């Protein structure tokens with residue numbers, strides 16, 4: 496069931512996540528911790544990147560040294576909460592290209608509707624990492640990945656902070672080829688679609704809105 500899911504159990508990740516979950520943690524601390532955690536998650540999600548070698552000269556000799564193969568990767572933020580993860584990931588991978596996908600949920604149909612889509616060119620030749628802190632129902636994540644595939648993306652990974660079993664199952668059904676990396680798999684969704692125990696509304700907590 497969860498073979499496409501990686502949970503990053505590193506003590507630093509888990510400790511920071513616990514502080515983020517606490518309802519008394521300030522917006523400032525929440526944002527800072529999200530930045531720190533996203534660096535660690537980015538480290539994990541890029542673990543299996545294809546490598547090649549490049550001939551270089553050290554002060555002592557020539558050598559074939561390892562470098563990442565292929566075009567610069569593309570980071571795609573799923574608005575608006577994705578931007579919180581994006582900042583940290585960009586710190587680790589500053590040369591990455593960046594795109595944005597905006598989706599809202601239609602009140603009547605409950606289906607995700609696109610309101611913004613701007614992505615780097617050559618997606619078909621890039622590793623594409625879609626970032627969204629909360630994988631809840633999985634409907635908007637699956638729709639965002641649909642759009643990325645329509646734009647040509649072939650090698651997509653999904654990075655989130657928290658996942659609900661429902662969201663993981665939805666993504667597996669819609670996109671079994673997309674590996675997911677998260678800091679925790681929580682218990683369930685509540686009747687309003689919030690992850691439980693969760694951390695509340697990630698966008699509100701990182702931007703100080705309500």
Ligand code: URA
Nearest residue numbers: 629631689690696697
């Ligand atoms: N989005 C959030 O911000 N929080 C949740 O718990 C679920 C979706």
